[in-house]
Amino acid sequence: MARAAIQKSAARVRDVKGEISAYKRRLILEEACHLFYAQGYEGATLDAVAERLNVTKPFIYSYYRNKAEILREISERGIRLCLAAIDETMEAGGPPLARLRVIVDRVTQLIIDNQEYIVVYQREEKNLEAQVARDIRKLRKAFDTRLEKLLAEGAASGAFAIDDTNFAAISISGLMSWVANWYVPGGRRSPSEVVVLTQQMVMQMVSARK
DSSP states (O other), X not given: OHHHHHHHHHHHHHHHHHHHHHHHHHHHHHHHHHHHHHHOTXXXXXXXXXXXXXXXXXXXXXXXXXXXXXXXXXXXXHHHHHHHHHHHHHHHOOOXXXXXXXXHHHHHHHHHHTHXXXXXXXHHGGGSOHHHHHHHHHHHHHXXXXXXXXXXXXXHHTSBOOSXXXXXXXXXXXXXXXXXXXXOTTSSSOHHHHHHHHHHHHHXXXXXXX
């Protein structure tokens, strides 16, 4: 029993260390994202990130190899969250229309919540390493493919009036992702209003003919 208790205690210590490490990585990532968003990737420096966090640059290097690795993680964040949202919704089941509503609601909110991450990726894709850029484009394609599958299911059942499900999926995906470029925090439209408006536009795009 003593051995089991020691092992359990050691596991808790590892968990705590892992949580602390993840927390520190998140702080670095968030501060870097703010700077990349405000100053551009090329204009922002790790020295500036370290200064704003009140840490040394070697501290940052203990979590990220270089600035390019930080940009990669920033760029992947939005699409990975959106992929997780669409996968969870698809697994939950339900009529195609209901699932599409949930996807649009969740993804649009994620885009608003992670606006700076998404805008940094859109602006700075040119600064990503070639293989990293290709990998992220594959993730985006995977999202569109999942969405197209749902649209095709709805079209087959008569729930949606869509002639080209591939074009419709790309259009809906683009409509949602573009929110990151025009939404203004604290502006004329609240996040909930933006979600509702996006929902309405998507429903008009897929609505079955009377």
